[in-house]
Amino acid sequence: MAAKKIAEKDYDDIPGTYVFDADRSRQGYHLNMFCMSLMKAENRKAFKADEAKYLDQFPLTPDQREAILKRQYNRMLELGGNIYFTAKLGATDGHPFQHLAAVMTGSTQQDYADLMLRGGRNVEGNRSRSGKYAKAGSSIVKESKPKSSKGKQRRG
């Protein structure tokens, strides 16, 4: 039963989201290990000096290699990258994280920063690819219904 649940990958219904599961972890292993190597100052230096040559050390797929060289951050996630790893590439480039977020959301850094200041991206309309869970809401949030009586009275 549990196996069936895993095969379904119910989380793939969440739009604009690449859940980093064991399959993606395996697929992106070398991409992520490349990012991991950037935790050392000397490696950051070597990478910056000659990116293509540095990448030769890692058995990446041509797609992964291209995504790294072109800094295609969503594509990296699609190909098994994980954001905590790819963020190290952004850091190596000297970018603040919001630059990466802007790239991933197809926005400018300023617009993205403004979006956050306005309270962030609304969950409404961003719940479900299929539409099946568009109105799912949350089991812990009491949706405010027309105020006829005090909400807490139900308990008493």
Added chain:
Amino acid sequence: MARIIAGVTSSHVPAIGAAIDNHRTGEPYWQRVFEGFERSKEWIAKAKPDVVIGVYNDHASAFSVEIIPTFALGTAAEFPIADEGWGPRPVPAVKGHPELAAHIAQSVILDEFDLTLCNKMEVDHGLTVPLNLMFGTPKEWPCPVIPLAVNVVQYPPPTGNRCYMLGKAIRRAVESYPEDLKVVIFGTGGMSHQISGQRAGLINSKFDHAFLDNLTKNPKKLTRLSHLELMREAGAEGVEMVMWLIMRGALDDKVDEVYRFYTVPASNTAVGHIILANRVKSSKKSAGKKAPAKLKRAAARQKIQRIRS
């Protein structure tokens, strides 16, 4: 006997660490965040824990994709600060409490939680940012810290219920340690945020407030949240709020909410913070009557002080 006197949860946004390290805490954007922790700093200075158990997640610093432990307890005497791509944060190394950590390891594993034990581990912003928020920027952290790293990077993280039960096992472990120690447990991460993909920037304040309310009063409800619901409602990375349930599990069922703070945003994240204190058993009689909320808070503070003496 050692005992857990209180639990603290806090976001561990890396940009908060960067604001501290680059002396930008006075900027209006960051002031809003740091002001929210002023009272918390006062509280913990009075509470004076002998040990902090810091529940956090590693962000591809100590653990890569080579080895992914679900629960990793730091049993070392010292934990160096990781270089996360900008050089290590200029904060003091984290000193551990190897004796208590070893005791917790033994107790919790025999209690059927199969921890990974780390005699060598670097720690990243996940642990050090909450230490800054609670203790400021001292030359040395004021007490030993036992790190407990939880995998929330590769799906699936442990369930909320498993985390809550682990908290209970940690409490049993602490309470069977013979030395008189006051322990505060930190749960870190969250609140709602998504930092990956086209949906990055997601914030769900309604969900966050409900989570905070339930954390104090009805944590069992939170243990039933599925990962799917957490990710859908609170963002793919918001799933890390399961770590808060380890903190909550380690406390009494009924606790006093000493303090709460919530603000949006810090960089890409909703910052949530709460302090929950165990009630002192001996003062039960006097605390029997219902007190107004304000007095309750004051009473909670006093109780903490009483523990000290």
